[in-house]
Amino acid sequence: MEITDVTAVTVDVPLTSTDEHLGIAPYTTNHGELESMERVLVRVDTDEGIEGWGEMRVFLSPTATESLIEDGIGPMVVGQSPFEIERLRRQVFVEYTNVDMFFSAVETACWDIVGKALDRPVYELLGGWTAPTQSTLQHRSHVADGTRNPGPVPVAFCLGILPPEESRVKAREALDAGFDVLKTKAGRDWRQDVARIKAMHDETDGQLEFRLDPNQGWTLDQAVRVGAMLEDEGIYLQYLEQPIRVDSHVSLARLRQRLRQPIAPNEDTYVPHNISSLVEAGAMDVGVIDLTPAGGISGIRQQAAILEDAGVPFTHHCAFDLGIRTAAILHAVSGIPGFSLPPDSTYYAWEGDVISEPFEVEDGCLPAPLGPGLGISVDRDAVEAYRI
Template sequence: MEITDVTATTVDVPLIELDDPLGIGPYVTNHGQVESMERVLVRVETDADIAGWGEMRTFLSAEATESVLEDGIGPLIEGQSPFEVERLRRQVFIEYTNIELFFAAVETACWDIVGKALNKPVYELLGGATAPEQTEALNADAADAESRPDREVEFAFCLGILPPEESRSKAREALEAGFSVLKTKAGRDWQQDVARIEAMHDEVDGELEFRLDPNQGWSLDEAVRVGAALEDSGIYLQYMEQPIRVNNHTSLATLRQRLRQPIAPNEDTYIPNNLRSLINNGAMDVAVLDLTPAGGITGLRQQAAIVEDAGVPYTHHCAFDLGIRTAAILHAVHGLPGFSLPPDTTYYAWEEDILEEPFALADGRMTVPDAPGLGVDIDLDAIEKFQV
């Protein structure tokens, strides 16, 4: 089987507005806000009439992203086998550019092709279910069909920056929808960031855990104040995500020593070799990984092995993922060992998806598809409707 073509199509799908249940648009961060999000859908075709799909966000522009995929990466891999995902990832190299960021969507599509060709879901190709309770179920009675591991994955609710009282009501919505973890953006005003967490914690009477993500928006002293103020209020975050700028690992280690709030680098993990530096500097309690900057599922597996070997728990990041990348994340966190914390998601907040059967989210959980490949069918009419 050989790859014959790589095509990319950009869609722009609106978010459900804040006034609606579980709506989060406009989603405000310390560097902007979004009411919709452009996503690039990548289709890889083969000479065996099997095609696979991947997904990524736009970089610079839709046209620029599509060009890198179709005119840059496509010719490098055409005529080669989609089964050799690891070799392809290492082969695709462009000097001065982190091309893995773009290759990840192509790599995901290759996994989709391989699964379809072998009639196996991707998570089985990765090794199968790995969570402790799932392993226990298998060992309890391997012959009993009911003891097979379930394929539900718990997710964390994500919320942009809102005034404390509006954040309060959204925390109630998240709890009533069955979520146990809420991640909120931060970084524009550290005192307001503290007030929002306090308001949400009070509203749900401590029944939600919180993640606070300023996207590098605090200085070291502000991060110390946030963490200390929350400790004084008796609030202990699940983690503070990338509180200060990247490539400042000694400062992250200092912050970790001064606070009892767990520190979780995210953007730092996008930079090659940073995981080793973070580990060596004692600069993280949790790693927030992402398969796109890692170069795909194979790159994510490599990163997961590094942090697991260091004894660091890890989870997966969200980038306003539609159904294709959500499927890839589901397979990855279910099929790779060590994902012990719920991944982030905003999937509940899309007005529509580009899948024929969008994922159902119940009690803060989604089910890993069991059909071959990524296990999802693409709605071509929806792509045409939202195409940029």
């Protein structure tokens, strides 16, 4: 089997309003505000008629992202076997820059092709169901040939920056919908960040765990104040995500020593070899990793091995993923050993999707796809409807 073509198309899908149940738009962060999200869908075709799909976010512009994939990555892989994923990953090399993120969607599509050709789900190709979370253990099942199916995957509810009282309402919605963890953005006003966590903690009587993510928006002294003030209130976060700027590993280690709040680098993990550096510096309690900057499922498997060997728990980041990348994430966290915390997700907040059978979020969980490859099929009409 050979790859014959790589194509990319950008869609723009709206998010549901905060006025609606589990709605999150406008989603406000330290860097901006979102009412919708542009996503690049990548299709890889083969000479045997089997196609695979991948997905990534837009970088710089839709035209630039599509061109880098079609005109840059495409010629590197056309004519080669989608089964040789690891070799392709090492072959995609450009001096002076890191093109892993643009290869990631192509790499995911190759996994989709291989699974379809072998009539096996991607999580099984990764070694089989290994997710250790308690909710998954309670739902596990077996099929006739003895293969163990993964159960529903618990996910964390994600919320932008809202006033404390509005955040309180959304926290109650999340808890009532069965979520155990809520991640909220931060970084515009550290005092308000503290006030919002306190309001949500009080509203849910401590039944929700919280992740607080300022996207590098605090200085070191502000991060100390936030963590200490929450500790004084008896609130212990699941983690503080990337509280200060990237490449400040010594400062992260000092922050970790001063607080009892777990420190979880995210943007820092996007840089090659940074995970090893963070582990050596003693700068992380939790890893928040992402298959797109890692270069795909193979890349994130490599990162997961480093973290697992170091005894560091880790989870998967969310980038407003539609059904294609959501499926890839669900396969990764089910089939790669070491994922022990619920991945972030905003899937419940899309007004629509580009897959034929969108996932249903039930009791704070997403179902693990069980079909061949990624276990999803793309709705071409929906792609055209959202295409920009």
